Amino acid sequence: xxxxxxxxxxxxxxxxxxxxxxxxxxxxxxKAKKENKLVFIEYYxxxxxxxxxxxxxxxxxxxxxxxxxxxxxxxxxxxxxxxxKDSLFMAETKIKFQGxxxxxxxxxxxxxxxxxxxxxxxxxxLNIGKTALNPEERTGSLKAKYDAGDRTIKTLYAYADxxxxxxxxELGNLILNELFEIYPKQNLGTRQSYLILKNSVFSIDxxxxxxxxxxxxxxxxxxxxxxxxxxxKVLERIVLESIQKQKANWDxxxxxxxxxxxxxxxxSKSGNDFLWEEEAQLLIKNNQHxxxxxxxxxxxxxxKNNLFSTLYMTEIFINFTQDKTTLxxxxxxxEKLTKQEMDVEQKADLYYQQLLCLKKLKEDKRFAELKKxxxxxxxxxxxxxxxxxxx
Numbered sequence: 001x002x003x004x005x006x007x008x009x010x011x012x013x014x015x016x017x018x019x020x021x022x023x024x025x026x027x028x029x030x031k032a033k034k035e036n037k038l039v040f041i042e043y044y045x046x047x048x049x050x051x052x053x054x055x056x057x058x059x060x061x062x063x064x065x066x067x068x069x070x071x072x073x074x075x076x077x078x079x080x081x082x083x084x085k086d087s088l089f090m091a092e093t094k095i096k097f098q099g100x101x102x103x104x105x106x107x108x109x110x111x112x113x114x115x116x117x118x119x120x121x122x123x124x125x126l127n128i129g130k131t132a133l134n135p136e137e138r139t140g141s142l143k144a145k146y147d148a149g150d151r152t153i154k155t156l157y158a159y160a161d162x163x164x165x166x167x168x169x170e171l172g173n174l175i176l177n178e179l180f181e182i183y184p185k186q187n188l189g190t191r192q193s194y195l196i197l198k199n200s201v202f203s204i205d206x207x208x209x210x211x212x213x214x215x216x217x218x219x220x221x222x223x224x225x226x227x228x229x230x231x232x233k234v235l236e237r238i239v240l241e242s243i244q245k246q247k248a249n250w251d252x253x254x255x256x257x258x259x260x261x262x263x264x265x266x267x268s269k270s271g272n273d274f275l276w277e278e279e280a281q282l283l284i285k286n287n288q289h290x291x292x293x294x295x296x297x298x299x300x301x302x303x304k305n306n307l308f309s310t311l312y313m314t315e316i317f318i319n320f321t322q323d324k325t326t327l328x329x330x331x332x333x334x335e336k337l338t339k340q341e342m343d344v345e346q347k348a349d350l351y352y353q354q355l356l357c358l359k360k361l362k363e364d365k366r367f368a369e370l371k372k373x374x375x376x377x378x379x380x381x382x383x384x385x386x387x388x389x390x391x
Contacts, residue, residue: 019058028074040071044101053120105132114138180207204242331357
């Protein structure tokens with residue numbers, strides 16, 4: 001009877017072995033201090049296909065033995081957005097993951113020491129944990145290596161990834177520029193170079209982007225399966241991301257370069273779609289009024305069948321400029337619009353812009369006459385006259 005009970009106990013243990021996960025993040029770190037262990041956190045989404053394929057591996061005996069022996073384990077599920085203490089914890093780490101799944105590791109004091117993307121492979125997941133246990137190899141060692149002068153491809157690539165994880169664009173750009181400088185130029189057309197471009201680069205000023213843009217006809221056959229043939233989208237993403245993050249600090253030459261990229265990649269026919277407001281403001285600031293007028297006329301020609309866009313553009317130019325020639329040109333363009341059919345709101349906006357131009361041009365008589373007409377129009381249509389009265 002004793003043998004039978006012992007045998008049953010062994011059977012039950014073998015089938016119940018799994019990675020043990022704590023119920024709260026506070027419990028995980030409290031237990032880690034008590035047992036002098038690191039904390040492993042699976043950052044996942046229960047609806048993610050890869051995450052679902054990893055889940056059964058937590059019941060693998062080798063996985064269970066290793067992770068239970070070396071770590072206190074916890075899960076953060078991103079489904080529906082982070083909630084409660086999980087949300088607060090991730091905010092405190094300042095880590096910004098763009099997807100799932102990731103394996104994260106922390107010391108007992110919540111210091112971030114290692115991370116890795118994850119996939120459904122026991123050996124791969126075990127190696128992630130083994131690296132986290134090695135102070136010389138884990139992510140947390142990269143800053144010290146970099147500060148000590150380590151400029152190997154491996155260290156720079158990994159450290160750039162950490163900078164992006166913290167959304168430290170300045171550091172990320174610095175590291176990626178250093179990486180390009182030491183990268184063997186004969187290997188720029190390789191898959192490794194493409195992966196650096198894809199996974200790390202976010203600036204059009206980086207050498208990897210410039211190389212692949214200039215050689216975009218060769219940017220193919222690096223992706224497989226459902227992503228096959230989508231390599232060019234990496235360049236498109238970098239251009240759009242660079243515009244979003246950096247345009248506020250660009251000069252006219254940088255704007256010109258970015259516009260050329262948008263045209264070259266087919267993101268824009270004329271290059272005016274993404275940066276015209278910044279370009280207009282800089283042209284006017286630099287007293288390049290004739291160039292600003294040419295830009296405006298080009299924009300208006302492109303949007304001639306879209307009254308909403310036209311009125312938006314003219315108002316932006318009015319707000320930017322004090323130049324009389326530019327204002328006269330805008331006023332002439334607005335006069336052309338009076339012949340078009342428009343709804344009440346558009347007509348009201350047109351009156352408002354005409355009055356702004358006349359005010360800046362100090363054409364008091366025309367201003368007073370139009371103000372009467374505009375005021376009656378606003379009143380007849382029960383429109384708010386607050387902004388109109390401020391002119």
